[in-house]
Amino acid sequence: MKFTVLNQDSGTAARTGRLELAHGVVDTPCFMPVGTQATVKSVTPEELEEVGAQMILANTYHLGLRPGIEIVKNAGGLHSFMHWDRPILTDSGGYQVFSLADLREITEEGVVFRDHIAGSLHTLTPAKSIEIQQALGADVIMAFDECPPYPSDRDYTCQSLDLTLQWAARSRKSHTDGRQVLFGIVQGGLHRDLRKKSVEGLEEIGFAGYGIGGLSVGEPREIMYELAEYTAGLLPAEKPRYLMGTGTPDELVSQIAFGVDMFDCTVPTRYGRNGSVFTEKGKMVVRNAGFKDDHRPLEEGCGCYACRNYTRAYIRHLFNTGEILAHRLATIHNLFFYQELMRNARRAIEEGNYSAFEKKFLEGFKPTSDRSDRR
Amino acid sequence: MKFTVLNQDSGTAARTGRLELAHGVVDTPCFMPVGTQATVKSVTPEELEEVGAQMILANTYHLGLRPGIEIVKNAGGLHSFMHWDRPILTDSGGYQVFSLADLREITEEGVVFRDHIAGSLHTLTPAKSIEIQQALGADVIMAFDECPPYPSDRDYTCQSLDLTLQWAARSRKSHTDGRQVLFGIVQGGLHRDLRKKSVEGLEEIGFAGYGIGGLSVGEPREIMYELAEYTAGLLPAEKPRYLMGTGTPDELVSQIAFGVDMFDCTVPTRYGRNGSVFTEKGKMVVRNAGFKDDHRPLEEGCGCYACRNYTRAYIRHLFNTGEILAHRLATIHNLFFYQELMRNARRAIEEGNYSAFEKKFLEGFKPTSDRSDRR
Numbered sequence: 001m002k003f004t005v006l007n008q009d010s011g012t013a014a015r016t017g018r019l020e021l022a023h024g025v026v027d028t029p030c031f032m033p034v035g036t037q038a039t040v041k042s043v044t045p046e047e048l049e050e051v052g053a054q055m056i057l058a059n060t061y062h063l064g065l066r067p068g069i070e071i072v073k074n075a076g077g078l079h080s081f082m083h084w085d086r087p088i089l090t091d092s093g094g095y096q097v098f099s100l101a102d103l104r105e106i107t108e109e110g111v112v113f114r115d116h117i118a119g120s121l122h123t124l125t126p127a128k129s130i131e132i133q134q135a136l137g138a139d140v141i142m143a144f145d146e147c148p149p150y151p152s153d154r155d156y157t158c159q160s161l162d163l164t165l166q167w168a169a170r171s172r173k174s175h176t177d178g179r180q181v182l183f184g185i186v187q188g189g190l191h192r193d194l195r196k197k198s199v200e201g202l203e204e205i206g207f208a209g210y211g212i213g214g215l216s217v218g219e220p221r222e223i224m225y226e227l228a229e230y231t232a233g234l235l236p237a238e239k240p241r242y243l244m245g246t247g248t249p250d251e252l253v254s255q256i257a258f259g260v261d262m263f264d265c266t267v268p269t270r271y272g273r274n275g276s277v278f279t280e281k282g283k284m285v286v287r288n289a290g291f292k293d294d295h296r297p298l299e300e301g302c303g304c305y306a307c308r309n310y311t312r313a314y315i316r317h318l319f320n321t322g323e324i325l326a327h328r329l330a331t332i333h334n335l336f337f338y339q340e341l342m343r344n345a346r347r348a349i350e351e352g353n354y355s356a357f358e359k360k361f362l363e364g365f366k367p368t369s370d371r372s373d374r375r
Numbered sequence: 376m377k378f379t380v381l382n383q384d385s386g387t388a389a390r391t392g393r394l395e396l397a398h399g400v401v402d403t404p405c406f407m408p409v410g411t412q413a414t415v416k417s418v419t420p421e422e423l424e425e426v427g428a429q430m431i432l433a434n435t436y437h438l439g440l441r442p443g444i445e446i447v448k449n450a451g452g453l454h455s456f457m458h459w460d461r462p463i464l465t466d467s468g469g470y471q472v473f474s475l476a477d478l479r480e481i482t483e484e485g486v487v488f489r490d491h492i493a494g495s496l497h498t499l500t501p502a503k504s505i506e507i508q509q510a511l512g513a514d515v516i517m518a519f520d521e522c523p524p525y526p527s528d529r530d531y532t533c534q535s536l537d538l539t540l541q542w543a544a545r546s547r548k549s550h551t552d553g554r555q556v557l558f559g560i561v562q563g564g565l566h567r568d569l570r571k572k573s574v575e576g577l578e579e580i581g582f583a584g585y586g587i588g589g590l591s592v593g594e595p596r597e598i599m600y601e602l603a604e605y606t607a608g609l610l611p612a613e614k615p616r617y618l619m620g621t622g623t624p625d626e627l628v629s630q631i632a633f634g635v636d637m638f639d640c641t642v643p644t645r646y647g648r649n650g651s652v653f654t655e656k657g658k659m660v661v662r663n664a665g666f667k668d669d670h671r672p673l674e675e676g677c678g679c680y681a682c683r684n685y686t687r688a689y690i691r692h693l694f695n696t697g698e699i700l701a702h703r704l705a706t707i708h709n710l711f712f713y714q715e716l717m718r719n720a721r722r723a724i725e726e727g728n729y730s731a732f733e734k735k736f737l738e739g740f741k742p743t744s745d746r747s748d749r750r
Binding site: 039071 | 450
């Protein structure tokens, strides 16, 4: 891996970069569509390339359960299995174990849990998570962490952080595949001093880059912003910073200003399947009857496949009649919107003009009341 | 419209032809994927073109209910609404009214029914059906008919046929759009003499082509074959013959030998969504666990997008985890299989070799026990 910061904005901490990975180059700031189960829901790899996605995310927890690592290994790894030849990042499974599974025991060794599908008993440890991620063969893999729920008290967060730091060291030790790079995950809840301790602990172990975890888990947006900014500022400038599991377009635009380089979130795909699409003005529920005779594209001037070829009336009809193509078109539009947002953000940073870009975008974009999440 | 018979097979009644319509040329025998609600379920028009579909079918009954004719009119017609610029055929709504709706009254004038969605009361008459079909703007439209259920006694079938012939005359009278052509629909149940009466009555009124209706409604396959062959033989050689709502690949291969030029059926799309794909050996349930570690394409040597890029193991994983891409890939494969079957059939007819082609195909292909249907 090679990460090069190309431009540093003058008015904000925003920066552009070039992330060179085993399967290709990623321009940062970047947004990674979420392909939890080895598919970004409803779209093909070719469609992802067409919207401009350079890297996607997949999940250790889900893929370890179904189809299971042996099958992906036999397929020649995740890239080959899912027919995606650009970079992939895999999450460590930590977040999913704590948010989806039925926990039985957390020890220094790892976690014993019952999965959310068959209810079978599993053990996940840092070594096991890294082993699975190495078998999957992603370009970037993540250390195994505990993400404390919101709200958590200081004592719990403190203990949890100690565990996560131990697990980070074990993850680092288990990581042997030189084609992959390993990122540590910053935790520490909503406490600045614990965030600082987390960053220092991780830097001591040494990672190729850092995920900012434990945010966007239910806390107020202002607190998320404050801690994202604070944490990003603690991280070494020469390494990529990945804010995990966030967010809506306006959140991304704000967080790029903090110096974040990488994002992933289910929002564009999940909202799309639910009939909500993004425009420069905010979220638009195209599923609504108000669009039934509206023969304009989802967004005037948008260059995505859906907007070039279909109308709101048609897409609304597809949602109204339960047609799969509805999900596809809304997903494509939203993913294109996110990638276009990243392209525009990078251009603004290159021009040293990010504050103006951010201000203009946020003035036009009505925030959604729903919150983003990490999957 | 111009229809030209290009090759007549020597050993069977099979023939190839060229059907020139307002939106393009269709090589026959052809298979029309079913786009009931102005979308062939799960795929885009570009994907339909890639599998080689030259013409699709849409439904008057469904589109009249949702989104309603005014909206399609405002969109500039069905082609523009759904972003498909090749030929379309619309069914008259007759079959759907009788199979899906809650019938209230059948008179000489038409049918009063409650729809299957909101339960509202509607009246559909031959004039109304043609008016809707003209508004939709398909290249080929169908006369309004009654399709008697199976089994029906001779008396009912006889009365129903008289009604259908009256409705055919009214449909013909209402048809004013010169860019569209109107096909009559042969009924007459399972009675040869009634089939003959139907063909003679329709020819007297005069149509550009003929649908063979009232088959594939539950009767044994042998009886369907016998009546399809008999009816096709009664129809004028210079006009296209369209066997409505059938069937599985082996049925199509057999029925092409009867001199049928056009087919439509939900089988490839519906089977695909349910996890069944077609190969030269018959139906394969790729959803089954037996394929979970099978890293071959759905069918070796198949040129479709799914087979070129994905394995049985991956597609099985997608079905197993409820992913939309599963539906897309299986649908694309099945539609490609059907179009490839038509291409191969046309080639065999051109080479005057259809009997050998049919024999070889049917020897390799295990018939499915499930039956086709018309929607």
